[in-house]
Amino acid sequence: MVELSFFGGVGEIGGNKIRVISSESQIFLDFGKNFAREKEYFEEPFLSPRELRHLIHLGILPDLPGIYKGDDSAPPPDAVVVSHAHTDHYDPIRFLKDEIPIMGSKMTNNLILAREYCGLPQAGEFIAKFTKGNGRQCCKTFDEIGSKPVRVGNFEITQYPVDHSIPGARGTALDDGETRVVYTGDIRFHGPRAKDSMDFLEFTSSMEPDVLIVEGTGMQGSRMNREEDVHAKAMEVVDHTNGLVLAGYPVFDFDRMSTFASIAEDTGRKLAVSMKQAFALLHLESQGIRLPFDLGDLAVFERFKQVRYAHEDEVVNACSDVLTAEDVNRRQEEMIITFTLFDMNESIDIDPKPGSAYILSSSEPFSEEMWISYDRLRNWLKYLGIPLYQVHASGHARPHDIKEMVKRVSPKVVVPIHTECPELFNRYLSDLDVEVSIPSYENKMRF
Ligand SMILES: [Zn+2]
Known part of the structure; x- marks a missing residue:
C-alpha cells in the first residue's frame, strides 16, 4: 500500500511535490518551485525570499519534519526523483538535506548543474556553484536513473524518456511490490520525440498501474502547432x-x-x-x-x-x-x-x-x-x-492526447496534477473505465 500527499501542482501549473510513502520508504516525485505562490509575497529582485523558514512560514514550502537542512527531527526521504530540469519541478531541492539523493536522467542532472553554475542561489542555498577561485562545486548527490529498475527502500523505480520542451524529460514508475504508481511529469505527444512518449505508454500499460498521476497543463487553451x-x-x-x-x-x-x-x-x-x-x-x-x-x-x-x-x-x-x-x-x-x-x-x-x-x-x-x-x-x-x-508549439499534451493516454495506460485511478482545472477531468474522462481522484493540499490518498 502507498500513501500519496501533494504539496504543489494542485489546481495550479507548476510546483509539483508529490510524496509517496510505503511501509518502508519515502520518495518525492519532483520538488518544484511554486512561482505563483512566491509571487503572492515576493517581487524579484527587490524582495526575494531571504530564508528557508520564511518560505515555510508563508506556506510556499511544506512544513515537513526531517527533510530540510539542519532538521533531524524525523528520518529524511530516501530520494527525490526529478522528472525534468524545469525549475517548477526541482528548484527547492536546494533547501533539502544535501545527503538526500536527487535522481533523474543524466541530461536532467546536468542541465540542473549547468543552470546552477551560471546563476545565483535562492535564499543563499546552493545546489552547485562555480567561481573563478574554487571552480565547480556540487553540493548534492545526483544519481542517474534509467529504464533499468533501481531499488530505493522497498520501491522499485524506473524512468522512461518522454517528449517535453526540454531534453532529458522522464516519466516515472514506482512499485512497492503491492501498488504501482506512474507519474507522467510534463509530457507531450506532438513533439519531435513523440515516439518516446508512446513507448512510455506501452511500458506503463503493461505494468497495469493502480494510479496514473497525469499532467493537465493543456486542458484549457491548447494550441495545435507542432x-x-x-x-x-x-x-x-x-x-x-x-x-x-x-x-x-x-x-x-x-x-x-x-x-x-x-x-x-x-x-x-x-x-x-x-x-x-x-x-x-x-x-x-x-x-x-x-x-x-x-x-x-x-x-x-x-x-x-x-x-x-x-x-x-x-x-x-x-x-x-x-x-x-x-x-x-x-x-x-x-x-x-x-x-x-x-x-x-x-x-x-x-x-x-x-x-x-x-x-x-x-x-x-x-x-x-x-x-x-x-x-x-x-x-x-x-x-x-x-x-x-x-510562432510557438507547446511542450504539453493536448486534451485528446491526455484522454488517449489514460485509455491506453488504463489505470484504476487518475490523479490530475499541474493543471488549473483538475475537476474538468471528471466529466471529460467519465466515459472511460477509470476513477478520477482530485488531489488537494490537505488530503492524503491511499492505494
Ligand atoms: Zn516542464
Missing part, C-alpha cells in the same frame, strides 16, 4: 526579412534552438545563442552527452559586462565566434540572434536595420507579470521599428 509548424512559419518570416532576425524562446528548449539553427543554415544565416545556452552546451558536451547540433556551427552573443563570471570566461575561451552588439550590427543579414526582453539594452548598440524582425517563440502571457513583460517587449520593438511575429 515543431515542424514552428519551423515552416518561422522560415517564412526569415525568408521575408532582409535585416536582423531576433528570436525569443526558452533557454533550454533545444528543439526550438535546433529549429532556429536549421532555419539559419537553410537561409545562409548563423544562429547566435546566449552565453548561458553556450555554457550549458559546453557543459553537456564535457559530460559525454551528445548534442543535437555542432557547437562549432553556432555563434554566441555576449551582452556588455564590466566583469565576466567564471562560466562566461569558459565560453569565451572555448567558442570561436563570440559576438558583441557592435559585431552583430555589422553582420545583421547573416544572423538569427537569440534575444529576449532582458537583452534589450543591447538593441541600442545593435541598431537593427529597417526590415528586421522579432519572432517570439514561447508560450503566450498567462499572468499579470507576464503581460507587463510582454508590453515592455512590445514597447522596445515599437521604439526600434521592428514587427513582432508569434
Whole structure:
C-alpha cells in the first residue's frame, strides 16, 4: 500500500511535490518551485525570499519534519526523483538535506548543474556553484536513473524518456511490490520525440498501474502547432526579412534552438545563442552527452559586462565566434540572434536595420507579470521599428492526447496534477473505465 500527499501542482501549473510513502520508504516525485505562490509575497529582485523558514512560514514550502537542512527531527526521504530540469519541478531541492539523493536522467542532472553554475542561489542555498577561485562545486548527490529498475527502500523505480520542451524529460514508475504508481511529469505527444512518449505508454500499460498521476497543463487553451509548424512559419518570416532576425524562446528548449539553427543554415544565416545556452552546451558536451547540433556551427552573443563570471570566461575561451552588439550590427543579414526582453539594452548598440524582425517563440502571457513583460517587449520593438511575429508549439499534451493516454495506460485511478482545472477531468474522462481522484493540499490518498 502507498500513501500519496501533494504539496504543489494542485489546481495550479507548476510546483509539483508529490510524496509517496510505503511501509518502508519515502520518495518525492519532483520538488518544484511554486512561482505563483512566491509571487503572492515576493517581487524579484527587490524582495526575494531571504530564508528557508520564511518560505515555510508563508506556506510556499511544506512544513515537513526531517527533510530540510539542519532538521533531524524525523528520518529524511530516501530520494527525490526529478522528472525534468524545469525549475517548477526541482528548484527547492536546494533547501533539502544535501545527503538526500536527487535522481533523474543524466541530461536532467546536468542541465540542473549547468543552470546552477551560471546563476545565483535562492535564499543563499546552493545546489552547485562555480567561481573563478574554487571552480565547480556540487553540493548534492545526483544519481542517474534509467529504464533499468533501481531499488530505493522497498520501491522499485524506473524512468522512461518522454517528449517535453526540454531534453532529458522522464516519466516515472514506482512499485512497492503491492501498488504501482506512474507519474507522467510534463509530457507531450506532438513533439519531435513523440515516439518516446508512446513507448512510455506501452511500458506503463503493461505494468497495469493502480494510479496514473497525469499532467493537465493543456486542458484549457491548447494550441495545435507542432515543431515542424514552428519551423515552416518561422522560415517564412526569415525568408521575408532582409535585416536582423531576433528570436525569443526558452533557454533550454533545444528543439526550438535546433529549429532556429536549421532555419539559419537553410537561409545562409548563423544562429547566435546566449552565453548561458553556450555554457550549458559546453557543459553537456564535457559530460559525454551528445548534442543535437555542432557547437562549432553556432555563434554566441555576449551582452556588455564590466566583469565576466567564471562560466562566461569558459565560453569565451572555448567558442570561436563570440559576438558583441557592435559585431552583430555589422553582420545583421547573416544572423538569427537569440534575444529576449532582458537583452534589450543591447538593441541600442545593435541598431537593427529597417526590415528586421522579432519572432517570439514561447508560450503566450498567462499572468499579470507576464503581460507587463510582454508590453515592455512590445514597447522596445515599437521604439526600434521592428514587427513582432508569434510562432510557438507547446511542450504539453493536448486534451485528446491526455484522454488517449489514460485509455491506453488504463489505470484504476487518475490523479490530475499541474493543471488549473483538475475537476474538468471528471466529466471529460467519465466515459472511460477509470476513477478520477482530485488531489488537494490537505488530503492524503491511499492505494
Ligand atoms: Zn516542464
